[in-house]
Amino acid sequence: MAENPLKKGRYTQYSNKIGLFSNDKRSFLKNDTEVILNFPFKDTVLEAGMSKEDQGREERFLHLTMDKKDIDTLEEPKVLTNFRSIDKDGETLLTASSDIKFFDENGDLTQNLLIKGNNLLSLYTLRERLAGKIKLIYIDPPYNTGNDSFKYNDKFNHAAWLTFMKNRLEVARDLLSDEGSIWVSCDDTEQAYLKVLMDEVFGRDNFVNNIIWEKKFSPSNDARYFSDNHDFVICYAKNKSVWKPNLLPRSEEANARYSNPDNDPRGPWQSGDMTVKTYSADYDYPIKMPNGTTAKPPAGRCWRLSKKFFLERLTDNRIYMGGNVPRIKRFLSEVKDGMVPLTIWKYTEVGHNQTASQDIKNLFDGEAKFDTPKPESLLQRIVHIGSKEGDIVLDFCLGSGTTSAVAHKMNRRWVGIEQMDYIETIAKERLKKVIAGEQGGVSKAVGWAGGGSFVYFELKKYNQEYIDRITKATSVKELKGIRADMLSNAFLQFWFDRIEFEKDETSRSALLEEFKEKLISILDENQLYLNYADMNDTRHKVTADEKALTDRFYGKD
Known part of the structure; x- marks a missing residue:
């Protein structure tokens, strides 16, 4: 095995090359008809998060075999917190005494869910209750371009991006129903590699189409080579032999x-x-x-x-x-009764980037809250083709909330997941406006007049709480107080040596930013959020309301 250069003591069986390999994984493709996409760290789980702060440091990986215990811990359901119910009457903090059910007697979801937390961990948290029940998944993940202007990590190296996607697509597959489908937006940067990766995860026979969406209505004359006027939406069925797409209305x-x-x-x-x-x-x-x-x-x-x-x-x-x-x-x-969808979607039919940006501005009194949303009319078409009223639609890269907003207006149940803080200032506020009956986007086209509700909750932070405190600290004195708390209560890296740490810290604690980096580096990122299994440990100070509502969500009450 080749040593993983990004994390001492971690290894990967895959060579430091990316490309098509024969199915025996030993040689690059020549005449073999059974092929896979091979890339470094394919046999790992990407441990780091996806916030902007992650861009300046090395990615860290957990090996599927050697670190199985850590990965099992990573994939455990998490404690849930800050439950809130939102309907036409406003936002209500939920408590143990609140009359609310998340699932009915048949185990079917009864609430729309807006979830704040790392999307991989959130997906594993949902898997226990929603495996095989999601009809449609749409995601607009990081494109790996490095050109983003919003706050998630869109600058992975190539192999790390593929590992990031593989980890999430595998659990997404478990969540899909047999009649379900997944749709993934991407551009030319990773489209070819993503297609082959999804062949492997979902099965080549379940590939449906690679849709071309015309995202711009005018050429970019300052482009160096070609004006980039389209994105892709790759569609796979969970089981194409039983998947039945809905026809488009006749025009x-x-x-x-x-x-x-x-x-x-x-x-x-x-x-x-x-x-x-x-x-x-x-x-x-x-x-x-x-x-x-x-x-x-x-x-x-x-x-x-x-x-x-x-x-x-x-x-x-x-x-x-x-x-x-x-x-x-x-x-x-x-x-x-309708028309078979084409594979080229013109902006005149499903909107373009400027349409989407203007819709967000209109919702927030002219303020440009989010730079790269997708137009509601694009999601309307995807939701229409891939689901029916009452079906569950999932987006675990929610961004500004377009998928959930459109699903709500089209009378689908929905689950939206987003890690970044703008889930509260943009997505949640947008969905409140949808409930109130806002008439932007596709509202008039689908006859939307308002109504409905959703439940918001968060994965309960543990080590992530320390990272947040460290990031916001403004003095060395404040950091020393956080350090003392960490050494008593935080989950620290397996290699942490307190004596060596104290020696090293003493010589550099006067440098605020370096001290921050040092403290963050010793935190075990496998324990960013509190596992459900640890909920009753008194050290973690889980409240009675958090316990009761978490148990209720998992059906353990």
Whole structure:
């Protein structure tokens, strides 16, 4: 095994290269038809978080085999805190005596959920109650471009980004129902690698399509090579053999293609080609046209109807004979109730980046709260295709809350997860406005008039609380007080040596920022949040309300 250069004492069986390998994992692809995507640290769990502060330090990994105990701890359900119910009457702090149920007698989710916490840990927290119950997952994860202007980590190195995605996609797969699907936004930076990674996680046979979304309506003339005017949305089904996408509503433009020039009592119709490429001599015969000519299929093609069925349809006035070749009449009254989605989505149909930014500004009195939201009309199409009323829609990279807002307006149940503090100032406030009946985005298109509710809660911080305190500290004296608390109560790294730490700290404690880095470095990031199994440990000071509501959520009350 090659030593992991980013964490002493951790190893990975994968070489320091990224690419397609043969299925035996020993050599790069040559003639093998069974392939996998190979990358360093694929056999690990990425331990670090995804906040902006993480960008300046080395990523840390837990090996799936060597660190199994740590990973099992990482994946345990967490204690939950700060429960709040939000409806048309406002926001209410929930207590043990609150009359609220999260699941019914059948184990089905009864509340929309807005969750603050690390998304990987939140997904594992949900898995116990929601495995196999999510109908649709949409995420807009970090693109790994380094060009973001908001506050999550969008600058992983390539292998770390793939590990980050693999860890989350694997538990997302467990949450999906057999009839469910997952949709992931990305751009050209990682699209090809993400496609192969998702082939491995969800199965190549479950790939549905790679949709092109036209995200800009004008060219970027200052682009060095090409103007980047599109993003991708990659779609996989949990089980494509049973997944049934919903058709899109027929547009007025599509219906306008039908007419009734011969006053057929069955109504408007549209003519279609009567030939096919799959040649059969029995379907290759001459047809006498009313204008005196004889029609025959082009070379290499034949009619799509046998002579017998052609004559039957001709008698029933289902063949148009007004030109030089026969054409099949397809009646509007007999076509499908909708249209099969295309793989290119124009901004005129589903909006563009500026549409989305303006929607957010309108919601918050002209303030640009979030720079890169997705338009509600884009999510409306995804939610429509992938779910029905009452189904559960999950977004674990929630951002400004577009997915949950659209799902709410379209009468779906929803779960939204976001780690950053703007979940409270943007997503939660936006969803309050949705309940109040705001008329932006797709509200008018779906007939939204307000209503509904959701429950907000957080994963209870443990070591993350120390990180927050350290980050906000303004003096060495304050940091020394935090250090004393940490040495008595925090979960520290397995390699921590108190004697060596004290020697090192003494020589540099006058430097505030270096002292902060040193304190954060000794905290075990595997224990950022408090595990449910540790809830009754008195050291952690879990309140009676937190215990009661956490137990209720997990069905343990």
